[in-house]
Amino acid sequence: MSEPTIESAQITEVLDVWVAGTEEPEFSPTDEGEQEIxxxxxxxxxxxxxxxxxxxxxVFDDGVDEGERMIxxxxxxxxxxxxxxxxxIELEGEIIRRTKPIIGYLHTGMEKTGEQLxxxxxxxxxTRMDYLAPFHNELAYSLAVERLLGIEVPPRAAAIRVxxxxxxxxxxxxxxxxxxxxxxxxxxxxxxxxxxxxxxxAFFEKTTGLRMNHNFIRPGGVAADLAPGxxxxxxxxxxxxxRRIQQYDDLLKDNPIWLARTRGVxxxxxxxxxxxxxxxxxxxxxxxxxxxRKAFPYSGIENYEFEVAVGERGDVYDRxxxxxxxxxxxLKIVEQVxxxxxxxxxxxDDRKVTPPPRARIDESMEALIHHFKLFTEGFKVPPGxxxxxxxxxxxxxxxxxxxxGEARPYRIxxxxxxxxxxxxxxxxxxxxxxxDTVATIASxxxxxxxxxx
Amino acid sequence: xxxxxxxxxxxxxxxxxxxxxxxxxLRALFEGYETVGWESSLGQDVAHVPNESWAEFAHAVRGxxxxxxxxxxxxxxxxxxxxxxEIVANLLSMEHILRLRMTTTAGRIDPSVxxxxxxxxxxxxxxxxxxxxxxxxxxxxxDLTRILMPDDWEGHPLRKDFGVGSVPVQFKESHQVT
Numbered sequence: 265m266s267e268p269t270i271e272s273a274q275i276t277e278v279l280d281v282w283v284a285g286t287e288e289p290e291f292s293p294t295d296e297g298e299q300e301i302x303x304x305x306x307x308x309x310x311x312x313x314x315x316x317x318x319x320x321x322x323v324f325d326d327g328v329d330e331g332e333r334m335i336x337x338x339x340x341x342x343x344x345x346x347x348x349x350x351x352x353i354e355l356e357g358e359i360i361r362r363t364k365p366i367i368g369y370l371h372t373g374m375e376k377t378g379e380q381l382x383x384x385x386x387x388x389x390x391t392r393m394d395y396l397a398p399f400h401n402e403l404a405y406s407l408a409v410e411r412l413l414g415i416e417v418p419p420r421a422a423a424i425r426v427x428x429x430x431x432x433x434x435x436x437x438x439x440x441x442x443x444x445x446x447x448x449x450x451x452x453x454x455x456x457x458x459x460x461x462x463x464x465x466a467f468f469e470k471t472t473g474l475r476m477n478h479n480f481i482r483p484g485g486v487a488a489d490l491a492p493g494x495x496x497x498x499x500x501x502x503x504x505x506x507r508r509i510q511q512y513d514d515l516l517k518d519n520p521i522w523l524a525r526t527r528g529v530x531x532x533x534x535x536x537x538x539x540x541x542x543x544x545x546x547x548x549x550x551x552x553x554x555x556x557r558k559a560f561p562y563s564g565i566e567n568y569e570f571e572v573a574v575g576e577r578g579d580v581y582d583r584x585x586x587x588x589x590x591x592x593x594x595l596k597i598v599e600q601v602x603x604x605x606x607x608x609x610x611x612x613d614d615r616k617v618t619p620p621p622r623a624r625i626d627e628s629m630e631a632l633i634h635h636f637k638l639f640t641e642g643f644k645v646p647p648g649x650x651x652x653x654x655x656x657x658x659x660x661x662x663x664x665x666x667x668x669g670e671a672r673p674y675r676i677x678x679x680x681x682x683x684x685x686x687x688x689x690x691x692x693x694x695x696x697x698x699x700d701t702v703a704t705i706a707s708x709x710x711x712x713x714x715x716x717x
Numbered sequence: 718x719x720x721x722x723x724x725x726x727x728x729x730x731x732x733x734x735x736x737x738x739x740x741x742x743l744r745a746l747f748e749g750y751e752t753v754g755w756e757s758s759l760g761q762d763v764a765h766v767p768n769e770s771w772a773e774f775a776h777a778v779r780g781x782x783x784x785x786x787x788x789x790x791x792x793x794x795x796x797x798x799x800x801x802x803e804i805v806a807n808l809l810s811m812e813h814i815l816r817l818r819m820t821t822t823a824g825r826i827d828p829s830v831x832x833x834x835x836x837x838x839x840x841x842x843x844x845x846x847x848x849x850x851x852x853x854x855x856x857x858x859x860d861l862t863r864i865l866m867p868d869d870w871e872g873h874p875l876r877k878d879f880g881v882g883s884v885p886v887q888f889k890e891s892h893q894v895t
Contacts, residue, residue, distance in 0.1 A: 308859030317838045371865040375850075540838055541785050651818060
C-alpha cells in the first residue's frame with residue numbers, strides 16, 4: 265500500500281491543466297515550416313507554385329512593384345475550402361501569381377489504422393476516407409481483398425455493388441453541384457442539391473442501415489440483401505432526379521451570371537491534366553475520354569450501356585457540365601441494373617470468408633466455430649500484393665494491398681483521387697483573379713477526408 | 718543435325734530464359750533492360766528495378782507510352798527482408814490501356830531513390846507522402862518536405878517500428894482516478 269503516492273503523482277501529471285491566474289504554459293502550435301510558401305524559393309519550387317512545369321502560361325514580368333505583392337493565407341478554417349484545406353496565395357494586386365496548397369490537417373493515420381484491423385474490419389476504416397463516396401472506397405478495398413483471396417462474387421452481389429456505387433456517384437455529384445453553386449453565390453443550388461441527395465441517402469439508409477460510412481460492400485459480397493420494395497425506391501429516384509436536374513439546368517446552364525463566373529475560369533489543359541495524374545471529371549472536362557469503368561471494367565459494369573461524359577475547355581463550367589452529364593449516365597446504369605438484377609446469393613458461398621447465416625449457428629457446431637473465428641481472428645489472406653482501382657466520383661480511387669499471409673493487411677494504401685487532383689490547384693489558379701479562387705477549388709471537388717486520410 | 722540440337726540445348730542451359738511479358742509494348746520495354754525483372758503478380762505486370770537504374774527505366778517506361786504516374790508509395794519490410802523499403806510506383810498508359818507497377822528497394826540506413834518528378838510531375842505529392850510516412854528520400858525532388866504531418870513531427874508514422882500509441886481513456890467517476 266506504499267504505491268498510492270506514486271499513483272497520485274502520476275495523476276497530477278495527467279491532470280496538469282492551466283488554472284487562470286497562474287503562469288500560462290508555453291503554447292506550442294504545430295509547425296508547417298518548410299511546407300509553407302516563402303519569398304525565397306528554389307527555381308524548381310517556383311515552377312511548381314507558378315504552375316508552369318508543363319506549360320509556360322506565365323504572363324507576369326518579374327519586375328513587379330513590391331508594394332503590390334502580398335502573400336495571403338486562406339484556410340484551413342474557411343467555409344469554402346471544403347474542409348480543412350489551407351492555401352497560401354501570392355497576389356499581385358488582385359491577380360494570383362502563385363499558389364501552394366498545404367494539407368494534412370485532417371490526417372488521422374487511416375493507413376496505419378488499417379494495418380491494425382483485420383481484413384473483415386477494414387471496411388469500416390476505408391469507408392471513412394472519402395466520406396462522400398463511401399461505397400467506392402469499400403468497393404476498391406473489397407475488390408483488392410477478393411483478388412488476393414482469388415474469389416469471385418456472385419452476380420447478384422456484383423449487381424448490387426454497381427447499383428449502390430452508381431447511386432453514390434449521383435449523390436456525390438449532387439453535393440459537388442450544391443457546394444459549387446453555393447461557393448459562387450447560387451445559394452438556392454446548395455439547398456436543391458442537398459435536398460435531392462437526401463432521397464438517395466434515404467435509400468442507402470433503408471438498404472444498409474446508415475446514411476454514410478456504410479461498411480456494406482464487404483470482401484466476399486455485400487452485407488445484406490436489398491430491402492424489400494427497393495425497386496419502388498429506385499424507380500422513384502429515377503423519376504424524380506432527372507426532373508430536378510432539369511430544374512438545375514434551368515437555373516444555371518444558361519444563366520449569364522453563372523457563365524461569367526465559370527467560363528474560362530480555372531482552366532486546365534489536357535496535357536497538364538495527364539502529366540499531373542488528374543483523373544475523374546477534371547480530366548474528362550479537358551476533353552480526354554478516360555473512364556476506368558470503360559478501360560478496366562470492374563464488378564460487371566461492362567454489361568451496362570453508358571456513355572463517358574466529356575467536356576472541351578477544361579474550365580469550371582465544363583467540370584460542372586461533366587458532373588451533370590455523369591449523373592444522367594449513372595442513372596442509365598441504375599435503371600439497367602434495376603431491370604436486370606439477377607437472382608441468387610448476395611455473398612460468396614465460402615465459409616472461410618463469409619459468416620454463416622444466423623439460423624445455422626443454432627444447428628451446427630462448425631457454423632458456430634466459423635462464426636466465432638471470423639469475428640475474432642478474421643480470415644487469413646494469402647501473401648501477395650495487388651492494386652485495384654475503381655472510378656470514384658472524383659477520379660481513380662485505387663487500393664494497393666499487401667498481405668503477408670496473416671489476418672491483417674501488411675500494408676494498405678489508398679490512391680486518393682482528391683489528393684492527386686489537389687496538385688493541380690496551382691496550375692488551375694495561376695494568373696487568375698482572386699475572386700475565382702473559390703470557384704476553382706469547388707470545381708475540383710476535393711474531399712479533405714480523402715486527401716489526408 | 719544432332720550437333721545443332723545439342724548446341725541449342727547448351728544455349729538453353731547456359732542462359733535460362735528470362736520471363737518476359739506477352740504484351741508487345743511491355744516486351745519491347747523489358748528486352749531493353751537486362752537488369753529489370755518482370756513478374757506477373759496476380760495478373761498484374763510488375764517491374765523489379767534495381768535502385769540505381771530507377772530513373773533511367775522510368776524514362777524508358779514513359780517513352781513506351783505510360784504517360785500517367787498514378788501513385789508512388791512504399792512498403793516497410795522491416796523484419797522480413799534485408800532491403801527494408803520497397804518503393805512502388807503505379808503507372809498507367811491511356812494509349813495502350815495498360816498498367817505497370819514499378820518497384821525498387823532501398824536499404825535501412827538513409828534510404829533513398831531517384832525522384833520520378835522530372836519524368837512525371839504528378840509524382841510530386843505522392844513522393845512527398847512516401848517521404849513523410851516512411852522517411853525514404855527521393856533524390857532530385859523539387860520540394861521534398863513533409864506533407865501530411867507537421868514539420869516538427871519526429872519519426873515516420875508508417876514505418877513498422879513506429880508505435881501505434883494510445884491515450885488512456887479516463888471515465889468519469891471511475892474508481893481508478895480519484
